[in-house]
Amino acid sequence: MESDEAVQSTNDDASECKRSAVRLGYWQDRFIGVLARATERKPPEINRGYFARTQGVTLFVKQFLKVVGEKCQIINIGAGFDTLYWRLKDMDLKVENFTEIDFPSVTARKCYAIKRSKVLLDGLGITDGEVKFSSTELHGGNYHLVGADVRNLADVAQKLRESEVDLRLPTLFLAECVLVYIECAQVTRLLAWIVEHFSNALFVNYEQVNMCDRFGNIMLENLRARGCPLSGVESCKSLDTQKKRFLNANWDGAKAWTMVDVYAAIDPSERHRVEKLEMLDEQELLTQLFQHYCISVAWKGPVLQGGIRLSEYDDNE
Numbered sequence: 001m002e003s004d005e006a007v008q009s010t011n012d013d014a015s016e017c018k019r020s021a022v023r024l025g026y027w028q029d030r031f032i033g034v035l036a037r038a039t040e041r042k043p044p045e046i047n048r049g050y051f052a053r054t055q056g057v058t059l060f061v062k063q064f065l066k067v068v069g070e071k072c073q074i075i076n077i078g079a080g081f082d083t084l085y086w087r088l089k090d091m092d093l094k095v096e097n098f099t100e101i102d103f104p105s106v107t108a109r110k111c112y113a114i115k116r117s118k119v120l121l122d123g124l125g126i127t128d129g130e131v132k133f134s135s136t137e138l139h140g141g142n143y144h145l146v147g148a149d150v151r152n153l154a155d156v157a158q159k160l161r162e163s164e165v166d167l168r169l170p171t172l173f174l175a176e177c178v179l180v181y182i183e184c185a186q187v188t189r190l191l192a193w194i195v196e197h198f199s200n201a202l203f204v205n206y207e208q209v210n211m212c213d214r215f216g217n218i219m220l221e222n223l224r225a226r227g228c229p230l231s232g233v234e235s236c237k238s239l240d241t242q243k244k245r246f247l248n249a250n251w252d253g254a255k256a257w258t259m260v261d262v263y264a265a266i267d268p269s270e271r272h273r274v275e276k277l278e279m280l281d282e283q284e285l286l287t288q289l290f291q292h293y294c295i296s297v298a299w300k301g302p303v304l305q306g307g308i309r310l311s312e313y314d315d316n317e
């Protein structure tokens with residue numbers, strides 16, 4: 001479908017923006033340059049936004065790993081060209097299984113890039129096993145890259161089995177700018193399916209919020225003009241609709257913060273470092289962007305009942 005192709009192309013934007021910010025020193029990622037095309041330098045507000053997004057997601061990933069330990073899994077839904085698997089290895093953070101899912105046309109390109117890249121292949125850390133490749137899928141060590149439309153739950157279940165995902169292990173599901181492209185009813189089915197099958201799970205979701213005001217409407221119009229259907233936008237009206245999406249699908253609890261709060265929770269020395277990298281033309285524009293993106297988290301099962309926090313001062317219930 002044409003609209004699916006437009007959604008898939010959002011991965012090129014995301015990975016090119018990440019590459020632009022990394023090149024300017026916002027954070028370290030020696031892998032994104034292998035996967036993403038080099039493009040012109042992005043505006044400072046965009047670089048700063050991607051910095052907040054990457055650091056915010058990493059903050060929750062690290063918290064999950066601290067709570068559950070190494071015997072856990074990460075499943076990245078709509079992973080695109082994300083490099084978290086390799087970056088975790090660079091940080092010496094270990095997981096039992098790391099599975100990435102995206103449309104086969106996207107995973108095919110990622111497979112091809114991995115096959116041709118020594119740095120990405122070395123990152124799989126395979127010493128005594130082999131890497132199994134097809135044109136759209138790759139299984140090597142604890143890394144699995146599989147092609148599926150996540151609206152098709154039978155396919156998702158099959159691909160997770162092939163990736164040796166263990167339903168009993170604490171599992172972090174990650175979705176960065178993915179659910180907004182999927183019909184709300186289908187997202188609810190996916191979220192309910194996860195809760196039904198995994199005994200301990202955390203979901204970390206990054207995407208648009210506060211889409212009902214003027215700035216939100218302009219953002220939506222820009223995306224629609226590119227042919228992207230924003231079928232899931234109903235859940236992006238407010239922090240409350242973001243949380244309700246999980247609670248309606250039977251998750252035990254949920255929290256959500258705009259990127260204004262997430263940015264403020266990033267280590268101050270890191271924030272001060274990146275604030276010196278580029279002059280911001282428009283502080284107001286950055287604030288508006290931060291008000292219109294959020295991270296929502298939801299948990300299920302006894303292991304994560306202690307709750308997940310944005311910071312030690314967090315009293316968001």
Ligand SMILES: C[S@@+](CC[C@H](N)C(=O)[O-])C[C@H]1O[C@@H](n2cnc3c(N)ncnc32)[C@H](O)[C@@H]1O
Binds near residue numbers: 008015102
């Ligand atoms: C904006 S990109 C984000 C990529 C990556 N998460 C990141 O943050 O760099 C959205 C991704 O979601 C994927 N996606 C959207 N709907 C999907 C679906 N129904 N099934 C599988 N992948 C999907 C797209 O193909 C695309 O790679």
